[in-house]
Amino acid sequence: VTYGEPSRFRAGKPESLPLGTRLPLSRQRCTIVRTEGGVAAISNTCTHLGCVIQTTDIGFDCPCHGSRFAAEGTVLAGPAPRPLPWFRCSLSPSGDVEIDTAAPVDPGTFLKV
Ligand code: FES
Secondary structure, three states: OOOOOOOEEEOOOHHHOOOOOEEEEOOOOEEEEEEOOEEEEEEOEOOOOOOEOEEOOOEEEOOOOOOEEEOOOOEEEOOOOOOOOEEEEEEOOOOOEEEEEEEEEOOOOOEOO
């Protein structure tokens, strides 16, 4: 038996995520981004002490101790020690974007759509 949010979920069709999308999903604690490179999911959990960070138009801000992250999750200002993790995005058989927050991938790994 597991409790809490499932790690895998569907985030709609790729065409519902226009270029420039930065969509925070509070329950899943990640942000879906759509760039020229494709679709990606970046963690909204601060790498300092685990606070939920806020997604902005240009990056991420942590309200707890002031860490700031660039749009792709690299650290701009501490105390966060590491960049934000990226999660695996794939296409489900029905053509939906599927995200797995239990499956980290290398930053910069986009789902081509
Ligand atoms: Fe985010 Fe400390 S938990 S800066």
